[in-house]
Each structure stands twice: as structure tokens, then as C-alpha cells.
Amino acid sequence: MVESKLILHRRKGYFWSTESKLAYLFLLPATVFLLAFMIYPIINVIIMSLYKTNKIGKLVEFTGSTNFSDLFQQKDFWVVMLRSVYWTGLAVAVKTLFGLILALLLNVEYKGRKVARTLIIIPWASSVPVSALLWRWVYHPEFGLLTHSLRVTGIWKNPPVWLGQPVSAFFSVIWVDIWIGIPFMTLVFLAGMQAVSKDLYEAAVVDGANTFQKFIYITLPGIRDVLLIATLLSTLWTFNDFNTIYLMTRGGPAGSTHILITYIYEHTFAWWKWNYGAAMAVITFIILSIIALIYAKVYFRREM
Amino acid sequence: MKSRASIILLACVLTVFLCIPMILSAGGAKEVAKVTFFWAEYDGLTDAFRQELQDAFNDSQEAIEVDIVPVDWDLMHDKITTAVAGGAPPELCVIGTRWLLEFMEIDAVEEVTQYVSKETIDNISPGAMEAKLGGKLMGLPVAAGARIMAYNADITTKVPKTMEELRELAIRVHNPPKVYGLIMPGKKHTECTDFAYYLYAAGGDFFETRPDGSFGKSTINSPAGIKALEFMVQLATKDKVIQEGYLGLDRMDSHPLFYVGKYAYVFIGAWVESAYKSAGGEFDLRYAQIPPFAGQKQTSLIITDSIAIFKDAKNKEAAGKFLDFFYKDEWKARFDEMIGFPPVTISAGKLPQFQTPLYQVLIEAAQNAKGWPLMTEWAEVSDIIWDANVEAFLGRKTPKQTLDDAAAKIDKLRGM
Numbered sequence: 001m002v003e004s005k006l007i008l009h010r011r012k013g014y015f016w017s018t019e020s021k022l023a024y025l026f027l028l029p030a031t032v033f034l035l036a037f038m039i040y041p042i043i044n045v046i047i048m049s050l051y052k053t054n055k056i057g058k059l060v061e062f063t064g065s066t067n068f069s070d071l072f073q074q075k076d077f078w079v080v081m082l083r084s085v086y087w088t089g090l091a092v093a094v095k096t097l098f099g100l101i102l103a104l105l106l107n108v109e110y111k112g113r114k115v116a117r118t119l120i121i122i123p124w125a126s127s128v129p130v131s132a133l134l135w136r137w138v139y140h141p142e143f144g145l146l147t148h149s150l151r152v153t154g155i156w157k158n159p160p161v162w163l164g165q166p167v168s169a170f171f172s173v174i175w176v177d178i179w180i181g182i183p184f185m186t187l188v189f190l191a192g193m194q195a196v197s198k199d200l201y202e203a204a205v206v207d208g209a210n211t212f213q214k215f216i217y218i219t220l221p222g223i224r225d226v227l228l229i230a231t232l233l234s235t236l237w238t239f240n241d242f243n244t245i246y247l248m249t250r251g252g253p254a255g256s257t258h259i260l261i262t263y264i265y266e267h268t269f270a271w272w273k274w275n276y277g278a279a280m281a282v283i284t285f286i287i288l289s290i291i292a293l294i295y296a297k298v299y300f301r302r303e304m
Numbered sequence: 305m306k307s308r309a310s311i312i313l314l315a316c317v318l319t320v321f322l323c324i325p326m327i328l329s330a331g332g333a334k335e336v337a338k339v340t341f342f343w344a345e346y347d348g349l350t351d352a353f354r355q356e357l358q359d360a361f362n363d364s365q366e367a368i369e370v371d372i373v374p375v376d377w378d379l380m381h382d383k384i385t386t387a388v389a390g391g392a393p394p395e396l397c398v399i400g401t402r403w404l405l406e407f408m409e410i411d412a413v414e415e416v417t418q419y420v421s422k423e424t425i426d427n428i429s430p431g432a433m434e435a436k437l438g439g440k441l442m443g444l445p446v447a448a449g450a451r452i453m454a455y456n457a458d459i460t461t462k463v464p465k466t467m468e469e470l471r472e473l474a475i476r477v478h479n480p481p482k483v484y485g486l487i488m489p490g491k492k493h494t495e496c497t498d499f500a501y502y503l504y505a506a507g508g509d510f511f512e513t514r515p516d517g518s519f520g521k522s523t524i525n526s527p528a529g530i531k532a533l534e535f536m537v538q539l540a541t542k543d544k545v546i547q548e549g550y551l552g553l554d555r556m557d558s559h560p561l562f563y564v565g566k567y568a569y570v571f572i573g574a575w576v577e578s579a580y581k582s583a584g585g586e587f588d589l590r591y592a593q594i595p596p597f598a599g600q601k602q603t604s605l606i607i608t609d610s611i612a613i614f615k616d617a618k619n620k621e622a623a624g625k626f627l628d629f630f631y632k633d634e635w636k637a638r639f640d641e642m643i644g645f646p647p648v649t650i651s652a653g654k655l656p657q658f659q660t661p662l663y664q665v666l667i668e669a670a671q672n673a674k675g676w677p678l679m680t681e682w683a684e685v686s687d688i689i690w691d692a693n694v695e696a697f698l699g700r701k702t703p704k705q706t707l708d709d710a711a712a713k714i715d716k717l718r719g720m
Contacts, residue, residue, distance in 0.1 A: 056388055
């Protein structure tokens with residue numbers, strides 16, 4: 001009994017030792033920042049989603065799950081939800097694929113590789129609004145580079161109004177999101193590939209492995225962790241990609257490019273329906289948290 | 305002991321470091337009342353004028369500093385909403401007068417007469433006081449203008465008397481890519497102005513009006529509404545006399561095309577002349593009324609904008625002083641001239657620069673014009689109507705189907 005008390009005391013002493021106090025001091029700013037700018041807003045939004053709100057988001061009356069049930073009864077909500085999933089899945093898949101291909105190309109020794117590596121980062125380094133506005137001009141139905149080039153070269157005499165028709169608008173906007181996101185994937189994959197030991201490739205050559213086999217059995221397993229983290233981050237960012245859509249189509253035409261995040265914005269800031277905006281934000285938070293947890297489980301299982 | 309001293313020293317350094325910005329700002333701060341003004345970027349209005357006005361006022365004052373923040377019109381509603389909801393509204397903001405009800409519902413705006421001098425208020429034309437609600441002036445009129453038709457007289461000198469005639473004339477002159485008949489935006493922007501032109505021209509309205517003046521059910525799917533949208537769809541998809549790629553072009557993208565000189569007609573606001581000059585237009589620009597459909601009375605859309613003073617702002621008295629400064633002819637008349645709207649002040653209205661053919665047409669258009677329905681749900685209603693228009697343009701629904709659906713949606717939204 002006395003011994004256990006002593007151990008507890010020692011632990012307590014260790015816990016509050018001078019060294020750990022210093023650590024807590026260092027952690028304090030970050031903790032305060034997280035509480036103020038992350039935890040508080042999240043809790044606030046969760047509470048708001050359970051209330052009826054007025055036009056500036058002040059809580060008026062507790063309504064429980066009414067906001068959620070109202071949303072679930074709306075066809076438009078489900079259409080937007082499905083589109084968000086499709087948008088995210090397609091964009092992340094294409095970004096991953098292009099990222100892998102480009103990383104493989106940039107991992108090969110050749111003259112001008114450094115220049116290529118620098119150039120590849122431009123879309124990522126440019127701000128998203130600038131990129132979105134640039135592409136809006138590219139897609140312009142009268143003066144746009146794309147439409148004009150297609151017409152002049154005779155490839156397509158009557159190209160669609162890229163941002164004016166539902167299907168073309170969706171793919172035009174998703175392409176911009178992909179274009180912006182590819183450099184990140186490329187650079188992360190490239191870093192992962194450079195960490196794979198060259199000895200493995202040399203041994204594989206001795207064993208008679210071809211290029212494809214080296215990629216499947218050495219490169220891919222070697223960058224597995226990087227791949228997981230990069231696709232997780234890309235999934236979170238893509239699901240929440242507000243800027244590209246808002247700046248290019250504002251969710252139009254006729255709501256055909258809305259995803260959850262732009263739909264939330266429209267409900268909250270254009271129509272002042274804060275309670276529904278909050279309910280959708282909570283749904284988004286749950287979806288993204290589940291995705292992150294699954295990823296974490298897969299990642300840490302391997303670590304252990 | 306040494307560690308403890310290190311911790312204390314570190315904490316002190318950290319505290320001082322964090323306090324530096326506060327110390328610096330406190331040391332450099334003057335006793336000035338800062339007035340923030342969300343300034344709408346009207347067509348024709350230059351940034352140089354905004355800067356000049358800001359500098360002139362700030363130079364004339366020691367205790368007040370105004371910060372005029374330019375904001376894109378299409379983003380203004382979102383911007384001011386966010387600011388109000390965040391508890392940090394500006395002192396002043398240019399708003400669509402139709403938004404006032406929303407702000408009044410949440411008690412966010414103040415009566416401007418409390419802060420603006422009587423002299424300034426007395427100089428405002430009574431007809432421009434749309435923001436006088438319940439006997440209180442809740443916004444200072446900044447721009448008020450009916451919509452008109454502008455045409456390129458180098459392409460055609462014919463002025464249509466009816467919409468049907470307009471269609472015939474547009475078809476006759478339409479010869480792309482040299483000449484196009486008409487401009488009609490097909491991409492959603494702030495308000496559903498284009499549908500309103502045709503709806504009012506067909507004798508329709510957005511809502512039934514009850515005897516007490518309140519709004520009843522939506523009437524956009526009335527025969528007039530359907531006629532209006534069918535006509536728009538016909539111009540766009542069957543006659544194809546409007547600009548190419550109209551579905552991808554909103555108002556801000558479409559109107560500049562007119563100044564190039566290839567388009568015969570456009571329904572537009574008072575800013576047309578100044579924007580035409582800014583764009584270097586070189587054709588014979590003329591004005592006429594937006595024609596009604598055959599058998600209907602000419603009815604245009606009139607839009608007024610106001611400057612609101614926000615209740616939670618810090619320096620409302622100072623904001624009032626700025627408005628008194630801005631509403632002097634030296635500045636306000638220049639502002640009116642740039643944006644092209646007829647002056648809202650009596651003194652500016654007498655100035656020679658406002659006695660032109662454009663202003664005559666605008667004054668005539670205003671006589672029988674109708675405004676937007678003043679209701680708190682208008683932002684969402686407008687979006688629903690826009691989406692319904694686009695559905696019809698895309699051929700996903702007939703004009704009747706899409707307007708029936710939209711009307712049902714609007715009524716549901718308003719609890720009817």
C-alpha cells in the first residue's frame with residue numbers, strides 16, 4: 001500500500017516535473033488556438049444544427065433532429081450528397097493516377113528533370129482563386145482559349161458552353177480541381193519513391209524482374225504509407241473544395257455543380273438558413289471523420 | 305533552480321513577444337473614429353474615384369477616417385451577411401433596398417435620419433425613398449433607376465413597339481458572327497432581372513398582392529409568366545438570336561459584349577452610357593423603352609439601392625458625417641454620372657449633365673415601372689426562379705413545367 005502510494009507520488013512528481021511544465025507551456029498556445037478556432041466552432045455548429053435559428057444564426061428554439069430529418073426528406077440534398085461522393089471519388093482517383101505517373105517520370109534521371117520538377121509545382125503554388133479565374137477564361141464561350149482552339153483547328157466546330165451546361169460544367173470544374181491537386185500528389189509520391197532503397201531495384205533486376213513488376217512489387221509497397229496519407233488528405237480537401245466551384249459556377253447551372261460544401265454556403269450565407277447549413281456541416285464532419293478513422297485504422301494497423 | 309529561472313525567463317520573453325503588436329498599435333494609435341464602407345462596384349464607377357473620395361474626406365477630417373472597401377455587386381449580399389452574422393458589420397454598406405427587410409427583421413440596421421443631417425435628407429427626391437419603411441428612412445437612396453432598352457443604331461434604327469416586333473427585328477438583323485440580334489444572360493447572377501423584364505412586359509407579376517398589400521402565392525406560372533419564359537426560350541434556343549454561349553454568361557459577362565458593337569438590342573440599366581464610354585464603344589448608341597407584349601402596357605423594372613447604417617457598428621455618428629460629405633453635388637453628382645443612374649438628389653437633378661436623352665428615357669421608364677417584391681425570402685426565391693429559367697433553356701422541362709415546379713417550391717418555402 002505504502003509502496004503504491006510512493007509510486008503514485010513519484011508519477012505525480014514526474015508529471016509535474018519542471019521539464020513537463022515547460023512542455024505544457026509550449027503546448028499552451030497551440031491548445032488555446034485549437035480550442036478557440038477548432039473545437040469551439042465545431043461544438044457551436046453541432047449545437048446550431050439542433051436549433052431553429054434566426055437570420056443571423058442566433059439560436060431561437062431547440063428542435064432536436066428536425067433539421068436533419070428535413071434535409072433527409074429533400075431530394076436535392078441527396079442529389080448533392082451523391083454528387084459530392086462522386087466528385088471526391090473521381091477527382092482523387094484521377095489525381096492519384098496522374099500523380100503516380102508524373103512521379104514515376106520525374107524519378108527517372110534525364111536532362112531537364114529539375115526544370116520539369118519546378119514546372120510541375122506551378123498549379124499547386126498558384127492560389128486557387130487565381131487558377132479558377134484563369135480556367136474560367138479558358139472555358140469562356142466566346143473568347144476562351146479552349147473553345148476558340150477547338151473551333152479554329154476544326155476539331156470541334158460547336159463545342160459545348162463548358163460552364164453553361166450541366167454535364168460539361170461538372171467535368172470542366174472537376175478538371176480544374178484535378179489540375180490544381182496533381183502537383184501535390186506528384187511531389188509526395190516522388191518523395192516516397194526516392195526513399196525506396198535502390199538496392200531493391202538492383203536485386204529485382206538480377207532476379208529478372210521487368211519494369212512493371214518492379215513498380216508493382218517494389219515501388220507501390222514502398223510508397224504505400226505515403227499513398228495512404230496523400231489520398232486521405234486529398235479526399236478531405238476535395239470533399240471540401242469550395243473555391244473552385246464557387247468561383248467558376250457558383251453551383252450552377254441549375255444546381256448541377258453543387259457539392260455539399262457549396263450547398264452549405266448557399267443555405268447559410270445566401271439564404272440565411274443557418275440551421276440547415278449547420279446540419280449539413282455536421283453531416284460533412286461525420287463523413288470526413290469516418291473516412292479519416294478508416295484510414296488511420298489501416299495505417300496504424302500496419303505500423304503496429 | 306536553474307530550470308525554474310529558465311522557464312520564467314522563457315515565459316517573460318513569450319509574453320513580451322505576444323504583446324509587441326498590441327504595444328505598437330497602442331503607441332501609434334490616434335484618436336480617430338474609423339468608418340468602414342462596403343462600396344458596391346457599379347459598372348462605370350472607377351477605383352480612382354473611390355480613392356479620390358476617400359482621400360478627400362480623410363484630408364478634410366482629423367478625427368474620422370473612412371475606409372471605402374470595394375465589393376463586387378454579386379458578392380455584396382454574402383459579404384454583408386457574413387459581416388453582420390459575425391458581429392462585425394461595417395458602419396455603411398450599399399445594399400439592394402429589397403434586402404432591407406431581412407436586416408430589419410434581425411434588427412441590424414438603424415434609421416439613417418438619426419445620423420445624416422436634415423440638409424442631406426431634404427435634398428433627396430421623395431420618389432427615391434423606397435427605403436422609407438413604416439415611416440422610417442432605413443436606407444439613404446444611392447441609386448434608383450428603371451431598366452431600359454439600348455440599341456446600336458449602326459445596326460438598326462428600328463425601335464420595336466412590342467416584344468413580338470423586337471423578335472422579328474432581332475431575327476432580321478441577326479447575322480452571326482458579324483451581327484447578333486439581342487443580348488440575354490443565361491447564367492445565374494444576383495437577381496433574376498431578365499425574367500422580370502419579360503414577365504412585367506407580359507403583364508405578369510411575381511406574386512398575387514392581397515388587399516392589405518402583403519404577398520400571396522407565387523404567380524410566376526400565370527399565363528403571363530409562361531408566355532414570358534416561352535418567349536425567352538424561343539429567342540435563345542429556336543430563333544437563336546442571342547449571344548453565343550449565353551448559358552455560360554451572366555450579366556457581367558454579357559453586357560460588355562454590347563459595347564463591342566455587334567449586338568443590336570440589350571435590356572440594361574442606366575449605367576449603359578458610362579460603361580459604353582469606358583469600354584471605348586464607337587457606334588451610335590440610342591435608348592428606348594423595353595417594349596411590352598402586344599396588348600400590354602409598357603412596364604419596366606425599377607431597382608433602387610440604398611446605403612444602410614448598421615446598428616452594431618462603432619462609429620455611426622462619423623458615418624453620418626461621411627454621408628453628408630459624399631452627398632454634396634461635388635461627389636454625388638460625379639458618382640451618379642459615372643454609374644449613369646438619374647440623380648437621387650434634387651440639386652444634382654438640376655445639373656446640365658443630367659438633361660440628356662438617356663435621362664429622359666430613364667425618367668419615362670420609371671413612370672410605370674415596378675420594383676422587386678419586398679420580402680425577406682427574396683434571395684432564395686430569386687435563385688429558384690433563375691434555376692427554373694435555366695431548366696427551360698436546357699430543355700429539361702417546358703416553361704410551364706419548370707414554372708409550376710418553381711411556384712410550388714416558392715409557396716412551400718413561404719409556408720403557403
